[in-house]
Each structure stands twice: as C-alpha cells, then as structure tokens.
Amino acid sequence: MIEEFTLSEYIDHHPGLAMDSRDVEAVRRAYDLIAAESVVAAPFDPPQVAAATGRAGKQEIENTIYFFARAAEIYDEGTGNHTRRVNEYSYFLAQTVGMDPAFCDEIHYSAQLHDLGKISVDPVVLGKAGPLSDSERQEMDNHTIYGHRILIQSPQLAMAAEIALNHHEKWDGTGYPNALRGENIPLSARITQLADIYDALRTARPYKPAFVHEMARGIILSGDARIDSAGHFDPILVEAFSDTHADFDRIWRELSDG
C-alpha cells in the first residue's frame, strides 16, 4: 500500500490544506521513516478501512489512513500492537454502550490515531529522557492540538481529529487542552481515553511495570495514587467496563506483543 502513496498525492487531495510548515515537515519526516520500513511490521488492514468508510475504491483515503496509522504507531510511546489494541477496545466499548454501527465502524479505525500529533512535537522534547520543564511539558501536551490540525483536513477523519484533540480531557474538567468537562468531551474521545489508559496500565512503561488484568481493572474502577477514577472517566463507560472487563483482557491477549 505505502508504495502507492506519495506525500504530494496526499497534499493534492487536500486542496484546503492549512497545515503549517511544521506539520508538513512532520508528515514528511514520518513518511521517510515509514518508507524506510525502519520500525514496525505492517500491522494494518486496509480492507477493514475500506469497508468502514464505505468508500472502497477510494484509494487515497485508504492510503491516508494507512499512512497515518503507521505514523501514529511509530510515534506512540507504546510499541508493538498498542494502537491496534486501542482500536479494538474502543470498538468493543462503543458497541457495549449501544452506539450505532456507523459510529462503531468509524471509531474502529479512528482511535489508533489518538497520538498522531506527536509527529509534530519538537523531536528534542519528544525524545527527552529526564523530567520536562513547564514549556517542554506544554509542547508535549500540544500533541493534541497538532494531531487535530493535521487530521481535520480530511472529512473522513473528522472523528479521528476529535479524538486526537480530546483524548486527554478528563470527566471532572482537569484535563487538557481545553479543560472540557463531562459530556462536553466528545464520546469518541471519552471511549478512546479509557481504552488508551487500560492498555497503558497493562504495558511496561519507563515509570511503571506492566500490570496484570485484575490490577488494571481495579485502577479503572477505583483509581490509585496516579489515577482518580471518578475524576478521569465517564461513569457510564466505567460501568460498561465493569460489566465486560474480561473482554478487555481477551483483546489484550489476542493482540499481545509477545
């Protein structure tokens, strides 16, 4: 797929392109990385996107999603199948709370793009190992704004743009970038946020070990020192998770990195 895609093709198909030069540079860098086949094995299923968008044959949007999915995967702090698992948990959770098939299909390929904006974060800040200064932290947090700015160029990526912008908002209004509260946060982003955090809990990160399912479940339901469950999550989603948590563990196992 990727051989058929060129950056100029992407730009040609987005005549209203308002990406600033920083984003264009970031997309170019990501493209070079992917073209070099340097980091990940091909994990993505373009026919799934074709079916979900109802636009089979619209090669350019499939290519765009494929390209961004690979870019998001490379730049996400998790490695391996993190972004694919976030797609699957989000799809499952959307179905569990009774969303219609069009919504469920759209979130199924959009959730994986939540951290795409990291391609536009200053590489020095993104790669910094130690603690971040206030301005560096702000630059990191701006991945939400950068991702939205890139994805909003495509109507088919409207939900992905919404998720990118809002996946760090919290139910109690203490999140970023806009401190939205409760149902003012788009449902797609509330779902992806819970999915992303569950997967982060299951995965070893520089600041924490990997937790078993029971531990991750306990933190989503009741919180811990870092995560205030009631403050973070939509209570309806926590309830749905509580009823179906074994399926999250199933998805984790089916798409494990091992």
Ligand SMILES: [Fe+2]
């Ligand atoms: Fe993020």
Ligand SMILES: [Fe+2]
């Ligand atoms: Fe993530």
